Amino acid sequence: MxxxxxxxxxxxxxxxxxxxxxxxxxxxxxxxxxxxxxxxxxxxxxxxxxxxxxxxxxxxxxxxxxxxxxxxxxxxxxxxxxxxxxxxxxxxxxxxxxxxxxxxPSHEEQIKIADFLDQETAEIDAFIADQEELIGLLAERRAASLLSETLEIKPTVSGSLGRFIRKQERPIQGADVVTAFRDGEVTARSNRREEGFTMSEAESGYQGVAVGDIVFHGLDGFAGAVGVSDSNGRCSPVYHVCVSEKGVDPAFMALYLRALGLSEFLQAYAWSVRQRSVDYRNWSVFSKLPISLPSPPEQRGAVERLQIAFREIDAAITDAREAIALSKERRAALVSAAVTGKIDVRNHGEAA
CATH class of the missing domain: 3.90.220.20 (DNA methylase specificity domains)
Structure with missing residues (x-):
């Protein structure tokens, strides 16, 4: 309880x-x-x-x-x-x-060191907390911009998703494994990091991905794992690799699908909701999503406006993350120096 x-x-x-x-x-x-x-x-x-x-x-x-x-x-x-x-x-x-x-060291010195670290790390931790709060606010601002520029524009055409994008079955385009990350980047894993991924030895069912393809993760797309690939390579069959039909801007479609996940539209239409994932691996289910799109000029305009807004927000998020990383480095170095005696804190807190 x-x-x-x-x-x-x-x-x-x-x-x-x-x-x-x-x-x-x-x-x-x-x-x-x-x-x-x-x-x-x-x-x-x-x-x-x-x-x-x-x-x-x-x-x-x-x-x-x-x-x-x-x-x-x-x-x-x-x-x-x-x-x-x-x-x-x-x-x-x-x-x-x-x-x-x-x-x-002696119990008295342990207490001196602990008191010193309590005071010094509290200030660092407070700064880190402020930066993390700022990142959260910036992420909310980013999400609000995405929703307003994709879902609130007057639509001119409606239909099922399969009318606007076409699933591909490409041969493998190269050795790189392409991944759709939750932040919307679709790129070769080697461009980001290799840790934390499960690799298939047999690569059964792997498909090709080409630069410019719209790539949607069938289990993680609801959380933002969708975007336009900047790499040639291969990906697992859990992904839908698609191209846009005439009159559909691929960058806008990727942003639109991210917005549908953020607004919980994808969750509402999914046939299966699993723990921490929404199942859209079945193309026949995914392709039947009802959507409404603005005109091609409006699509391009929305993409351009979001690129400008995201550039500003992402730069601020990067600055905050760098500040957090530097603060954590300072904190770790301070703790190590204090407990190993590299700095003498025995007179900490005493009047000069």
Missing amino acids: VGPIPYWGANSVQGYVDRSLVEGPLVLVGEDGAPFYDRLTPVAFAVDEPIWPNNHVHVLRPNVDVDHRFLAASLNAVDYSLYIKGSTRDKLNQSDLSAIVIAV
Whole structure:
């Protein structure tokens, strides 16, 4: 039942329950699913209040001569690549966690270090939170622009989606695997990143993608995984690879389909809604979506206006993300320097 007690997972509070299993002071360390290879993101957390931890987190109760805040900071300065196991999911076993060696100064000095880090990281964390809020507001502004420029323009023609785009069955165009990302970019994976994708050994059913094709992910398109490909290559059969018919601007159609997902239109017409996905893998279902489009000049005008608006918004989002990354680097360096003695904080807080 929902209550006031934090329910902790490997990375953060996952919800709230009506009773606790343990009480602080404690240190929580992710067992699996934590960002062990991201040196800028904490994997250990100092907890003072009663909590309910799930089975994806280690619960440590420090000895009386160990400050739990200092211990959490020390564990966040560890190189976990030396301790992680697991072929499919990174996992920190209890035996490996116990083998981690950290330097432990006197209890008084631990408290000094912890107090110093509490003050300094609070300012950094507040700045990061402000930047994350800004990114959220910019994303809302971007979405509002998309909806107004695609769904609120007076239509001149209506019909099923299959009237305006035609599914292709191309031969494979090259070795690159083309992916539709949720931000609307459709490109070769090598242009973004390779991690986190499941690759098929047999590549059964893989199809070709050409530059300029409209590419829609049959399970993820509702969340924005649709766009115009900037790469030649191949993609899995879960995608619909299409070209636009005469009088339909492919860039506008991709933006229009993104807007239909954002407005939950795609969810309403889907024959199957799965957890965190909407199933449009069946072309006969997808192609029957009822849509209404503006005239070709209006389509081109909308694309041009959105390109200008997105350029400004995306630049601001990039600046905010860079500021967050730099702040996280500063935070991680500060924590590491404090717990390893590279900076002396013993006189922190004392009058000059």
